[in-house]
Amino acid sequence: MAVNLNNSNVATRENRIGSITGYIGSLSDLASQSECGTLKGCSRCFSQSSTCLSSCALGQLSAIRDVAIIHHGPAGCSVLSANAYYLDKVMAKKRGVTNDTVYVGTDMNENDTIFGSTESLRSIIIEVNRRYSPKAIFVTSSCATGIIGEDIDSVVDDVRDEVNVPIAAVHCEGFKSRIWATGFDIADHAVLSSIVQPPRENVKSNKINFKNFYESARPEIIEMFRQFDLEPVFLYCNSTVEELSHISESAATTCICGTLGNYLGNVLEEKYGVPYVRSINQCGITGFETWLRSIGMATGRSEKIEKYIEEQRAVYMPQIEEVKKELKGLRAVIGMGPGYTFEVSRVLNELGIEVVWALAWHYDKKYENGDVPPSMKYLLDNDIDFEASVADQQNFEVMNILHKYQPDLYLSRHPGSTVWAIKNGTPAVYVADEYMIFGYKHTLEFAYAILNSIRNRSFEQNLAKRVKLPYTDWWYKQDVGTFLEEAK
Amino acid sequence: MAKLLDKQRYKCALGAMQTVQAITRAIPILHSGPGCAQKLSDSTGGSGYFSPNIFPCTSINEKDVVFGGVKKLHSTIDNALKVIDADLYVVLTGCIPEIVGDDTQEVVSEFDRISQQERFEEAGGDPGKFVYKPLIYASTAGFKGNNYKGHEQIIDAITDQYLKRSDDRQKGLVNIWADVPYQDLFWLGNIRELEKLLSEIGLIPNTIFGYNRGIENIDKIPHAEFNLLVSPWVSVRNMKKMEKKLGIPYLHYPTLPIGAYETSKFLREVGAFAGVDEQKIQKVIEEHENYYYYLIERYADLFLENRVINKEFSVIADAQYALGITKFLANDLGLIPAKQFITDDTPKEYQAAVREEFKKLNYGLQADAVFETDSYRIHNEIREHDYHGYPLILGSYYEKELTESLKGNYLNIAWPVQDKVVFDDFYAGYTGGIRLIEDIYTVAVQRFN
Numbered sequence: 001m002a003v004n005l006n007n008s009n010v011a012t013r014e015n016r017i018g019s020i021t022g023y024i025g026s027l028s029d030l031a032s033q034s035e036c037g038t039l040k041g042c043s044r045c046f047s048q049s050s051t052c053l054s055s056c057a058l059g060q061l062s063a064i065r066d067v068a069i070i071h072h073g074p075a076g077c078s079v080l081s082a083n084a085y086y087l088d089k090v091m092a093k094k095r096g097v098t099n100d101t102v103y104v105g106t107d108m109n110e111n112d113t114i115f116g117s118t119e120s121l122r123s124i125i126i127e128v129n130r131r132y133s134p135k136a137i138f139v140t141s142s143c144a145t146g147i148i149g150e151d152i153d154s155v156v157d158d159v160r161d162e163v164n165v166p167i168a169a170v171h172c173e174g175f176k177s178r179i180w181a182t183g184f185d186i187a188d189h190a191v192l193s194s195i196v197q198p199p200r201e202n203v204k205s206n207k208i209n210f211k212n213f214y215e216s217a218r219p220e221i222i223e224m225f226r227q228f229d230l231e232p233v234f235l236y237c238n239s240t241v242e243e244l245s246h247i248s249e250s251a252a253t254t255c256i257c258g259t260l261g262n263y264l265g266n267v268l269e270e271k272y273g274v275p276y277v278r279s280i281n282q283c284g285i286t287g288f289e290t291w292l293r294s295i296g297m298a299t300g301r302s303e304k305i306e307k308y309i310e311e312q313r314a315v316y317m318p319q320i321e322e323v324k325k326e327l328k329g330l331r332a333v334i335g336m337g338p339g340y341t342f343e344v345s346r347v348l349n350e351l352g353i354e355v356v357w358a359l360a361w362h363y364d365k366k367y368e369n370g371d372v373p374p375s376m377k378y379l380l381d382n383d384i385d386f387e388a389s390v391a392d393q394q395n396f397e398v399m400n401i402l403h404k405y406q407p408d409l410y411l412s413r414h415p416g417s418t419v420w421a422i423k424n425g426t427p428a429v430y431v432a433d434e435y436m437i438f439g440y441k442h443t444l445e446f447a448y449a450i451l452n453s454i455r456n457r458s459f460e461q462n463l464a465k466r467v468k469l470p471y472t473d474w475w476y477k478q479d480v481g482t483f484l485e486e487a488k
Numbered sequence: 489m490a491k492l493l494d495k496q497r498y499k500c501a502l503g504a505m506q507t508v509q510a511i512t513r514a515i516p517i518l519h520s521g522p523g524c525a526q527k528l529s530d531s532t533g534g535s536g537y538f539s540p541n542i543f544p545c546t547s548i549n550e551k552d553v554v555f556g557g558v559k560k561l562h563s564t565i566d567n568a569l570k571v572i573d574a575d576l577y578v579v580l581t582g583c584i585p586e587i588v589g590d591d592t593q594e595v596v597s598e599f600d601r602i603s604q605q606e607r608f609e610e611a612g613g614d615p616g617k618f619v620y621k622p623l624i625y626a627s628t629a630g631f632k633g634n635n636y637k638g639h640e641q642i643i644d645a646i647t648d649q650y651l652k653r654s655d656d657r658q659k660g661l662v663n664i665w666a667d668v669p670y671q672d673l674f675w676l677g678n679i680r681e682l683e684k685l686l687s688e689i690g691l692i693p694n695t696i697f698g699y700n701r702g703i704e705n706i707d708k709i710p711h712a713e714f715n716l717l718v719s720p721w722v723s724v725r726n727m728k729k730m731e732k733k734l735g736i737p738y739l740h741y742p743t744l745p746i747g748a749y750e751t752s753k754f755l756r757e758v759g760a761f762a763g764v765d766e767q768k769i770q771k772v773i774e775e776h777e778n779y780y781y782y783l784i785e786r787y788a789d790l791f792l793e794n795r796v797i798n799k800e801f802s803v804i805a806d807a808q809y810a811l812g813i814t815k816f817l818a819n820d821l822g823l824i825p826a827k828q829f830i831t832d833d834t835p836k837e838y839q840a841a842v843r844e845e846f847k848k849l850n851y852g853l854q855a856d857a858v859f860e861t862d863s864y865r866i867h868n869e870i871r872e873h874d875y876h877g878y879p880l881i882l883g884s885y886y887e888k889e890l891t892e893s894l895k896g897n898y899l900n901i902a903w904p905v906q907d908k909v910v911f912d913d914f915y916a917g918y919t920g921g922i923r924l925i926e927d928i929y930t931v932a933v934q935r936f937n
Contacts, residue, residue: 045560045563045564045567046544046563046564046566046567046568046571047522047544047545047546047547047564048541048542048543048544048545049518049522049523049524049525049526049540049541049542049543049544049545049547050522050523050526050541050545050547051522051523051526052521052522052523052524052526052527053523054523055523055526055527072490073583073630074500074501074583074629074630074631075493075496075498075499075500075630075634076499076500076501076502076503076524076527076528076630076635077500077527077630078493078496079496079499079500079503079527079528080527081495081496082495082496082885082903082904083904085495085885085886085904086885086904086906089888089889102494104492104493104494104495104496105493105496106490106491106492106493107490107491107493107496107861108490108630108631109489109490109631109632109633110629110631110632111489112489112490112631113583113587113631117489117490120489120490120491121490124490124491124492127492128492128494131494131864142583143521143548143582143583143584144583144584144587144630144631147553147583147584147587147588148587174521174522174523174524175521175548175549175550175552175553175584176549176550177549178522178547178549180522180523392522393541395541395542396542396571415541416526416529416534416535416539416540416541417541419535419539420539420542467537468537468573470515470537470538470542470572470573470574471571471572471573472570472571472572472573474570474571475570475571483567
């Protein structure tokens with residue numbers, strides 16, 4: 001992958017790594033088509049709303065401590081600021097730190113769409129800098145500013161000397177990619193191009209960059225890595241600009257979700273030689289062990305890691321084996337981002353649960369280094385195959401599948417999705433916390449979360465009995481791929 | 489002109505999708521980018537019969553920006569009618585189609601009653617079984633204004649494109665209009681309480697939002713004797729339009745009645761407008777006030793003998809709550825208004841009238857109310873104001889940390905809300921006043937001094 005950190009624009013996932021949002025078939029077909037290069041995503045002539053890439057990009061950036069986000073667009077675009085404010089406050093409080101990040105909008109109106117508003121934007125940047133003295137500033141566009149051609153790059157260049165802190169233009173037009181995960185890359189690109197410095201000379205670091213979302217397992221991961229003489233640097237929630245400026249010096253980069261971390265990991269490796277751990281992720285037993293061993297190899301700590309694995313296995317494996325007996329034979333449908341779908345499929349297989357259909361909200365044909373995603377390779381190498389589709393959270397397709405398969409369980413990772421399954425009468429497990437299946441301890445908890453969801457089905461049965469679903473009978477009789485069209 | 493929107497307290501016009509969502513079995517069809525619905529939805533209380541993540545959406549991409557998105561809009565509407573079981577479909581346009589100039593009206597007109605019937609029969613449908621699916625559209629590009637204005641766009645769209653004038657008026661039938669669903673945390677409970685109050689004085693309320701209301705209530709609108717608008721400014725223009733097009737007169741009651749003083753005044757005014765017998769109204773008022781003051785009497789010790797609720801307060805909210813709560817705390821509880829902040833970007837033409845309302849308080853008290861959307865300035869003013877004791881701050885989540893730093897008492901009553909879960913609780917009416925007192929003193933009792 002060739003990156004150009006001097007250009008503020010990041011190519012979309014569609015263009016960079018052949019990502020798609022429309023496909024129906026099987027896992028093995030998806031993989032073989034990816035490998036031989038024949039995979040073409042479909043578009044839809046009917047779709048339901050999904051997610052804006054700016055939510056991913058700015059959700060990431062606004063979690064950094066004491067920075068400013070200036071979202072140039074109408075008030076609906078910057079509405080993310082309300083949630084960012086809340087998250088910043090509660091996440092900092094939990095950590096025992098403070099976070100004075102500010103996220104403002106520019107409340108663009110109709111006149112601005114005709115006459116432009118770069119002058120106003122310029123003075124807003126200066127005023128935000130005066131009010132809050134942020135440690136870095138991200139100036140971001142929206143669909144409206146993108147279409148009318150507001151030149152935010154020039155504004156940013158123009159004020160750079162005056163604000164005297166790292167400042168970056170962040171291109172977040174929602175229409176430019178159907179893959180909201182492009183927003184993660186956009187955030188990484190902004191951090192890499194404006195904050196991250198080349199490694200200082202003679203700095204030997206035992207730090208390991210750990211890209212995650214909301215660091216709920218932070219204390220236990222710090223404790224675990226301490227045993228390997230490694231110190232995790234969690235990104236970006238509660239990160240400081242100072243910390244970020246030195247992530248190029250770390251001994252390795254790893255992440256909780258390949259979709260979230262692959263841009264940062266690859267660029268740090270390519271540009272600064274920081275090894276990027278590209279194993280399957282930490283979900284489940286095999287995932288956790290494979291990941292730890294990969295870290296051991298990348299940082300020369302294999303011996304300590306083997307010892308840890310042995311100790312932990314002794315504690316947890318008997319308990320996991322015990323609960324597996326009660327899960328055996330269950331049938332599940334799952335719908336998640338590709339960074340989790342194929343990982344969680346592996347864990348379900350480990351637990352003896354059959355995946356009958358897996359939906360990935362998008363699919364990256366190849367990772368930045370050109371390989372098929374490791375989680376998928378693992379499944380195929382182990383002869384695990386199932387029906388699979390790629391749909392950007394198209395709920396009507398999920399409901400069609402649940403209706404036809406009537407699985408014992410639906411697992412999803414995105415807000416607003418599990419409720420529909422339970423209205424169908426299907427127990428649902430909301431795999432929201434990225435550490436919900438992390439390592440032995442959380443895999444055990446995850447197994448119990450599933451078991452407890454199916455042991456008491458009162459809530460979904462009570463509700464399902466009393467609600468009418470909003471989809472027509474006509475739709476339930478259609479093929480799930482009715483609205484897919486060959487990409488032109 | 490673009491301005492610094494620091495700690496924003498409203499969304500954009502497309503936020504009106506929540507107004508549509510509040511009409512049971514009405515669904516928005518968004519001609520917008522893929523993520524607008526998710527951004528504009530609130531994370532809780534959104535999973536009803538329809539939820540934002542199932543709103544049909546054209547999910548405009550780069551190609552549509554260049555070549556226009558009308559074809560995609562057409563297929564999205566066409567299939568939405570097939571896939572989704574709704575009573576009313578409302579096409580909402582976002583920023584992109586309005587900048588690139590998609591003719592949404594033209595596309596929507598291709599789904600009028602006649603075209604729908606033709607399509608149905610062409611597909612081999614039995615003409616006797618044809619059911620028309622009403623489809624209207626509203627221009628709600630984000631840059632056209634905020635969600636208060638977007639809300640008005642929806643009601644105007646219903647009036648312009650769906651409702652027809654009727655000479656058949658039902659005696660005592662009153663359409664009630666209040667503030668913006670979802671933006672107003674208490675929208676459902678409030679409008680039910682207003683309905684209840686009108687029923688008690690013998691009127692027949694008609695509202696279109698929430699449980700068991702919907703297209704049938706929309707159909708009733710033209711048969712009402714009058715419209716009752718309970719809001720400082722939102723929907724004034726809707727009332728004018730309905731008056732002109734449907735011949736329905738309106739009563740504009742600018743203050744959300746909270747507590748005994750304002751609610752009794754409200755009932756008298758509505759009753760007088762509707763020609764209800766004064767004695768009947770008096771009887772209803774007395775019953776309510778007796779119970780209300782039975783409760784107040786029991787808890788008067790709490791009001792007088794606590795060490796933390798000071799007399800001076802500020803409300804930071806939209807015009808509806810800033811005004812309603814100011815009047816309640818002043819006229820019912822005897823508190824003194826410090827500066828009040830109106831954060832909904834009230835249009836200039838309504839500001840003077842709204843400001844006047846803040847001057848109509850008991851004992852000649854006048855509240856100083858400012859229209860301000862820049863929270864940095866609001867917070868500075870609160871910090872610099874001497875409340876002569878612990879400040880009582882009722883506002884959005886943004887005021888939580890600020891109030892803590894001032895050792896004040898804080899209640900989250902305005903969007904954004906993180907400190908409270910509300911299903912159908914309300915502050916309107918006599919009961920609503922008691923609920924607000926309960927909430928304030930629930931905060932107060934958590935500390936000693």
